[in-house]
Amino acid sequence: MGSIKDKVAIIGMGCSKFGERWDMGAVDLAIEAVYEAYGDAGIEAKDLEACWLSTLMAPVIGVSGSLAADGLKLGNIPVIRNENWCTSGHIALLEACMAVASGAYDLVMALGVEKLKDTGFPGLGTGRGMHPVYEARRTSPGSFGLIAERYFKTYGIPMEEGKITMAKIEVKNHDNGSLCPKAHFRNQITVDTVLKAPIIAWPLGLFDCCGNSDGAACAIITTPEKARSFRADPIYLKGFGISTDAMIPHFRPDFSWTSFNALVNSSRKAYEMAGIKNPREELSLAEVHDCFSITELLIYEDFGFSPRGRAKEDVDSGFFTRQGGLPVNVDGGLKCFGHPVGASGLRMTYEVYKQLQGKADLPERQIKNPRLGLAHTFGGPPQISAVAILGNERG
Amino acid sequence: MGKIGIQLCGSYLPKYRIDRNLIAASWGRSSLGGERTVANNDEDAITLAVEAARNCLHGDSLEKIDGLFFATTSAPYKEKMNSAVMASALDLNRELVTADFGYSLRAGTGALKAALDSVRCGSARRALVTAADCRLGYPRSDQEQSFGDGAAAVLIGDQDLLATLEGEYSICNEMHDVWRNPEDTFVRTWESRFILGEGYTNTMSEVVRGILKKYGLEPKDITRAVFPAPDPRTLQGLAKKLGFDMKTQVQDPLISSIGYCGAAQALLMLVAALEEAEPGDLLLLANYADGADALLFRATGEIGQRSSQRKLQTLLEQKLMLSSYARFLSYKGLIETLPGEPFRLFPSATATWREAGSILRGHGSRCQACGKTTFPIQRICYHCQSKDQFVEVPISNYQGEVFTFSLDNLAGRSDDPVVIQTIADLGEEKVRFYGMMTDCNPSVVQIGMPVELTFRRIYDGMGIHNYFWKLRPVNKEDVTNG
Numbered sequence: 001m002g003s004i005k006d007k008v009a010i011i012g013m014g015c016s017k018f019g020e021r022w023d024m025g026a027v028d029l030a031i032e033a034v035y036e037a038y039g040d041a042g043i044e045a046k047d048l049e050a051c052w053l054s055t056l057m058a059p060v061i062g063v064s065g066s067l068a069a070d071g072l073k074l075g076n077i078p079v080i081r082n083e084n085w086c087t088s089g090h091i092a093l094l095e096a097c098m099a100v101a102s103g104a105y106d107l108v109m110a111l112g113v114e115k116l117k118d119t120g121f122p123g124l125g126t127g128r129g130m131h132p133v134y135e136a137r138r139t140s141p142g143s144f145g146l147i148a149e150r151y152f153k154t155y156g157i158p159m160e161e162g163k164i165t166m167a168k169i170e171v172k173n174h175d176n177g178s179l180c181p182k183a184h185f186r187n188q189i190t191v192d193t194v195l196k197a198p199i200i201a202w203p204l205g206l207f208d209c210c211g212n213s214d215g216a217a218c219a220i221i222t223t224p225e226k227a228r229s230f231r232a233d234p235i236y237l238k239g240f241g242i243s244t245d246a247m248i249p250h251f252r253p254d255f256s257w258t259s260f261n262a263l264v265n266s267s268r269k270a271y272e273m274a275g276i277k278n279p280r281e282e283l284s285l286a287e288v289h290d291c292f293s294i295t296e297l298l299i300y301e302d303f304g305f306s307p308r309g310r311a312k313e314d315v316d317s318g319f320f321t322r323q324g325g326l327p328v329n330v331d332g333g334l335k336c337f338g339h340p341v342g343a344s345g346l347r348m349t350y351e352v353y354k355q356l357q358g359k360a361d362l363p364e365r366q367i368k369n370p371r372l373g374l375a376h377t378f379g380g381p382p383q384i385s386a387v388a389i390l391g392n393e394r395g
Numbered sequence: 396m397g398k399i400g401i402q403l404c405g406s407y408l409p410k411y412r413i414d415r416n417l418i419a420a421s422w423g424r425s426s427l428g429g430e431r432t433v434a435n436n437d438e439d440a441i442t443l444a445v446e447a448a449r450n451c452l453h454g455d456s457l458e459k460i461d462g463l464f465f466a467t468t469s470a471p472y473k474e475k476m477n478s479a480v481m482a483s484a485l486d487l488n489r490e491l492v493t494a495d496f497g498y499s500l501r502a503g504t505g506a507l508k509a510a511l512d513s514v515r516c517g518s519a520r521r522a523l524v525t526a527a528d529c530r531l532g533y534p535r536s537d538q539e540q541s542f543g544d545g546a547a548a549v550l551i552g553d554q555d556l557l558a559t560l561e562g563e564y565s566i567c568n569e570m571h572d573v574w575r576n577p578e579d580t581f582v583r584t585w586e587s588r589f590i591l592g593e594g595y596t597n598t599m600s601e602v603v604r605g606i607l608k609k610y611g612l613e614p615k616d617i618t619r620a621v622f623p624a625p626d627p628r629t630l631q632g633l634a635k636k637l638g639f640d641m642k643t644q645v646q647d648p649l650i651s652s653i654g655y656c657g658a659a660q661a662l663l664m665l666v667a668a669l670e671e672a673e674p675g676d677l678l679l680l681a682n683y684a685d686g687a688d689a690l691l692f693r694a695t696g697e698i699g700q701r702s703s704q705r706k707l708q709t710l711l712e713q714k715l716m717l718s719s720y721a722r723f724l725s726y727k728g729l730i731e732t733l734p735g736e737p738f739r740l741f742p743s744a745t746a747t748w749r750e751a752g753s754i755l756r757g758h759g760s761r762c763q764a765c766g767k768t769t770f771p772i773q774r775i776c777y778h779c780q781s782k783d784q785f786v787e788v789p790i791s792n793y794q795g796e797v798f799t800f801s802l803d804n805l806a807g808r809s810d811d812p813v814v815i816q817t818i819a820d821l822g823e824e825k826v827r828f829y830g831m832m833t834d835c836n837p838s839v840v841q842i843g844m845p846v847e848l849t850f851r852r853i854y855d856g857m858g859i860h861n862y863f864w865k866l867r868p869v870n871k872e873d874v875t876n877g
Contacts (some may be wrong), residue, residue, distance in 0.1 A: 123794025132743050133754050133863045134771070135805040136853045137831060142816040151797070153842050201816070202802035202837075246777070250818055250829030253769050253777055255817070257799050 003273045004101040006395050009227035009234040010219050011284035012041025015350040018215035018248070019184040026055070026115040027071030029216035029343075034111060040218040041230050045072060048220075051079045054112040056340035057119070065281040068111055073188040073257055082342075086289065086379025087242070088112065088347025089217070090386035094240050096221050106222055111349070113216035114340030130381075133249055140291065141201035141209050143250070143382060148203050148294040149278040151255035155309040159203055165312045166293035167194035170207045170335055172321050173290060177332020179365040184213045213338025217346035219353070224394055233357045236341045238389040239276070239373065241269030245383035262385035263302035263378060271304075275395075279304050283326055283371035285355055286346035289378035289385075290333040295354040299376070300328075327367055341379070349388060350373040356392040375391060399514050400407065400559035400692060402521065403701065403844075405451030405549040407432045407443055408653060408710040409727070410834040413717040415540045421720035427540045427626075429651030433530045434544040434809055435725045437833055437851040437865065440467040441477050444527035445548035445850045451548035452523070453792075457486060460524030460550070464510050466502035468575070469529045470495065470853070471860050480862060481525060483755035484850045486789050495521045500573070500623075500684035502526070502658040503547075508688065509559055510551040514872040521552040528657030530728060533581045541626060541776060543654020547662035556667060557701065566607035567686035567801045577698045580729075591629050595683055596636065603637055603679070610691065614638040618676035619668045620856050621646045623660040623683070652711055665692075667707045672698050673693055683720035697724050705736035705828045709853040714837065734808035742859040757791030757848060757864055759826050768824040790848070794869055795821030795828070797844045802837045813837045817844050817866050833865040 014036030016029045023034070030136035038044060053068045065079025082092040089112035096110040152162035171191055177183040189207060197206035227234035243265035246252050267279070278281045288295035288303070300311040305326055306319075314320060320328040331337065331351040334344060351360075360366040371391060378385045411433040419426035434443060444465055452460075463485075465478035472480075476492040494503040496508065503526035510522035527546035531540025572590035574581050584590060599622060607613060614620075620639045624630035630648050634641045646668045649660070656663055661682035668678050672694040681689040717723050724730045752758040754772035760772040764781035770790055774780050798818045806814035814833035815838070832840065833851060846866040853863045 011589075132740055132746055132856075133853065133861055134829070136740055136863070137803075137814050138816070139803055139806045142803035142806055142814065144800045145803065146799045146816060146818055149801060149842065150799035179648055198804075199802070201803055201806075202804075204801075235776070248829065251770060251827055253825070253827045255827065 001269070003239070005238050005273050005275070006224060007101040008097045008237045009223055009224045010390070011024070011222055011230040011234050011238070012037045012043065012220035012351045013218065013353050014040060014184055015217040016215050017128050017182050018213045018340065018347070020117050022026070022117065024214065024256050025118070026067055026113050029115060030068060030113045031112060032217045033113070033133060033178065033216040034109070036219045037109070037220050038076065042231070043220060045074060047107055048074065048077055050077050050096070050107050050108045050111045051101060052061070052082055052092040052096040052108070052341050053079055053344070054082045054110065056083055056085065057089055057114060058115060059340065067113070067321040072102050072331055073179035074086055079318070084379065085384050086291065086339070086383045087345060087386040088342045088378040089338040089347070089376045090241060090349070090375065090388055093219055093346060093349060094242065094386065094388060095282070096219070097237050097240070100221050100223060106226060108221050109218055110221065110346060111216070111218040112343035114342040115214050116212045116340055117214050128220055130247065130260055133178050134251070141200065143196070144292040144294055145201040145204050147257050147298060151294065151298065154256070154258050157312065163195060163203060164191060165256055165315050166208050166297060167191040167215070168315050169296050170194050170295045173208070173329050173333045173335040175205040176322060176330050176365065177336025179288055179362050180331045180336065183332045183362055184211060185336045201254060201367055204292055206293065210236070210291050211338040213340050215337065215340040215347060217341045217343050217350050219346060219349060233392065235390050236352050237302065237355050238391045239270040239273030241266035241273070241387045241391065243269070243385050247383070248381050249383050250381070259302050261296065262384065266385040266387045267303045270374070270389050274389040276372070279374070280326060283331055283372050283374050285327045285352065285367050286374040286376070287329055287351050288374070288376045290329055290335055291339060291378070295378065296328070299378070322365060330365060330367060345375065345386065347376040348377065352390050356390060358391070396551055398556060398559040399511060399551065399553045399667065400556040401549050402552040402557060404548065404549045404557065404666045404669050405447055405449070405453070405456060405705070406545065406663050406707045406710060406820070407446035407450055408432050408545050408707070409438055409443065410712045410713060410715045411435055411594055411717050413720070413723050417720055417721065418540050421552055422535045424535060426430045427537065430657070431540065432543040432545055433723055433726055435834060436704050437853060438544070439471045439852050440469045440527040440529055441471050441480050441866065442850050442852055442862070443529070443544065444525035444548065445481050445528065447546035447548040448481065448485050448523060448525050451550055452485070455550070458488060459521045460487055460523050461491055462510060462519035463491060463512050463523050463567055464496060464522060465494070466496040466498055466506040466524070466526040468502065468658050468715065470497055470689070474706070480755065483751055484862065486791065488518060491590040497658070500658050500688065501682055501686070501688055503661045504680070504682040504688035504690065505843040507549065507662065507690070508552070508563065512553050515698065516552055520628060521550060524549050524551060524662065526662045528659045530580050530657045531729070533728070538582060538584070541650060541655050543649070544655045545653055545656035546659050547666045549662060549666065555697065556695050558672070558697050562604060562606055562610045562691035563678070564609050564689045565686065566598070566605065568604050569685060570594055570760050573684070589626065591768070595625065595629060595780050596633050598687050599633055599681055599683050601648050602689045603681050603707070606679070606691065616677060617644060619646055619678045620644050620670065621661070621664045621668050621678055621680040622648070623655070623664055624648045625655060626650060627648045637809045639858050658850035663707070669694070669698065670706050670708070674698055704804070715834065722810050741856065742846040742856040742861055747861070752787060754863055758787040759787060759790045760785035761788045768826045768830050771824050790821055790826050790828070791864060792825060792843060793822035794847045796827070797840065797842050797846055798827070800832070800840050800841060802840070819866055821848070828866070830863070831865050832867060833869045839868070
């Protein structure tokens with residue numbers, strides 16, 4: 001397999017405030033993120049040669065990339081819409097990177113935007129429209145609840161302990177998010193808060209689930225050769241991995257529900273490209289897809305951060321906190337930002353980008369001497385995973 | 396021509412019951428006492444009949460069934476053959492005569508007589524008769540309390556008989572006693588003294604006396620009189636008038652425990668009688684509506700040897716009590732559930748037709764290269780990637796256990812808010828199945844719990860009733876605990 005390690009650089013990023021943005025439409029959200037990125041990169045719209053737009057929901061079909069072309073007045077450049085469930089933002093970013101690495105373009109944008117709060121419903125809804133029967137009444141919390149029940153059973157962890165472990169992950173994420181000005185939820189919580197909250201899909205309670213928010217984020221990408229003409233501290237793509245698995249893994253024989261091939265495959269491909277042998281030691285930070293607390297726990301193991309069945313010990317020791325050995329979801333994750341689906345991958349990348357530049361918005365949440373950061377999304381039924389590894393030094 | 400008669404029989408009752416006192420208290424009126432069955436919100440006349448047929452046919456080979464006759468007055472489809480849905484769910488052969496019977500509470504015995512005639516004349520070798528009903532009485536009416544939801548099935552043939560047909564007699568009598576117009580949701584009735592006296596009692600008396608006279612019998616020759624009745628008191632009057640001993644001869648009309656299940660009631664009571672019968676017993680079934688049908692059956696030496704999968708007595712014991720009258724109204728579709736989450740599932744007539752093998756018949760695929768069985772049917776094997784190297788295998792009769800689950804508070808209806816998302820391994824091959832659990836108290840679900848498949852109506856969209864399989868607990872205690 002080939003590699004595009006160090007063949008592209010990110011020279012500007014922007015991220016809107018995430019939350020219930022009742023006063024803003026999808027275009028407004030995009031403008032908020034994009035003009036921050038233009039400023040960060042020191043470019044103007046006319047400099048862009050192509051745009052990859054990531055959005056899932058609004059409007060569902062039939063508008064291709066016109067949301068960005070119309071709203072941002074991108075003129076006659078290609079605007080290529082990308083829909084890959086929750087990984088849409090990451091895959092748009094990686095497609096944009098591949099286009100630059102191929103030499104087809106020199107300066108492109110990946111833009112993720114999602115306006116969930118115009119649908120009138122607090123959640124993404126039941127029934128995904130993928131199959132007229134098999135998907136009836138399936139929800140995301142329900143699907144991930146299936147993981148939690150099986151994971152704790154498999155490893156012989158009593159559910160009361162499992163619930164506390166999951167709660168500790170959310171306490172950590174809320175602690176991180178409380179320092180993050182762009183986060184939707186900035187309240188600190190305790191294990192007790194999590195345990196006493198209403199159940200959404202047993203065993204997952206309210207605080208085990210991320211919220212639905214509106215938001216947008218984007219990245220400006222160019223070649224490493226040109227990057228330095230835009231800024232002194234470009235961030236380089238070190239590796240990526242994307243893996244798509246069974247459509248409805250629920251029916252898949254022998255599927256363990258304690259580990260996902262897509263998570264393992266995508267992370268291993270990314271490590272290989274980036275030259276990472278021991279992610280636990282080598283990564284400075286990771287933004288992973290914490291749609292539910294149990295997902296983050298599972299990712300620790302599937303990504304090789306923790307041994308199989310032992311992630312609980314790392315949670316207990318505080319290994320993934322801001323001060324720990326491998327800080328995870330330093331900005332509060334999906335838990336605090338909510339999950340405007342198409343925007344999330346780029347929002348996570350934004351955090352890694354800022355941290356690697358040493359430019360986190362508040363000094364108290366800046367990771368010390370970061371070198372390599374991982375950003376990840378996991379979506380679909382759930383079976384699509386995308387990992388991007390970024391570094392602040394060109395190898 | 397040798398004897399014809401009943402080869403197998405079975406019944407089905409929804410798990411849900413409502414205490415009639417609860418209905419009565421909601422209206423501040425008197426209670427008829429006892430309880431009635433209530434179809435779950437994923438059940439209708441088709442699914443009830445499918446379950447009754449599955450209880451009837453259990454373990455029997457399906458190949459020789461070449462007739463399926465379905466009786467109901469509450470057909471889910473007014474135009475479209477309801478028995479065709481049923482034939483698929485039962486995985487019957489395509490070489491099959493199907494017919495729907497309706498429009499009258501005599502539809503059950505009408506379908507039975509049609510099946511007997513088909514076998515007698517040789518147009519069918521084995522004909523399955525199903526009957527099910529979920530009728531609606533006006534809120535606050537006696538019917539609201541006295542009606543029940545239920546189903547029964549009998550398999551008609553000319554060998555291996557549980558009971559032989561010994562005689563038949565019918566009369567027709569036009570009158571407006573109970574009726575429903577096309578636009579009516581609820582049944583209409585004339586004054587009860589007229590319909591019970593001039594209608595029910597006199598017509599039933601006429602048909603019973605007629606069949607006894609036709610075959611030279613007297614009431615004492617009848618072991619069991621199976622007379623569906625609108626209420627126990629009217630039945631008592633009828634039995635007395637005809638000279639049957641209420642205690643020893645007359646079959647329990649099931650009103651106090653189940654209710655009157657419309658077109659299914661005659662067959663439901665017949666199945667109950669057959670399940671209790673001794674060899675040599677003579678059963679007289681008489682069924683009333685716009686006239687009456689009477690049939691005589693004699694139990695053979697086979698009776699009691701081949702029992703139904705689940706006897707009516709067992710079905711009566713496996714129950715969940717509805718907690719409120721409001722839920723009853725909602726399950727009956729009389730009050731709307733909160734719109735809540737929009738379904739983004741667009742029913743597709745073509746897709747469901749194409750995939751009927753898995754969706755309706757409950758077929759999985761067994762890879763002939765590696766032996767792995769999967770559900771739904773996979774053209775390319777998950778395991779060995781062989782393409783189109785599979786045989787279809789029916790899994791709808793498999794039992795298994797819960798592999799993992801979630802109790803989902805977001806996916807349900809406002810009258811049934813918790814959806815038990817379930818993954819199960821079914822059969823010795825551990826076929827992985829994903830679906831919803833039904834008829835189960837969520838608090839009892841755990842990994843390893845024994846489950847089986849049941850045919851249900853999972854949602855409606857664009858006027859299409861979408862049927863599919865759900866899981867349910869196997870053990871009685873898993874239904875009733877908690």
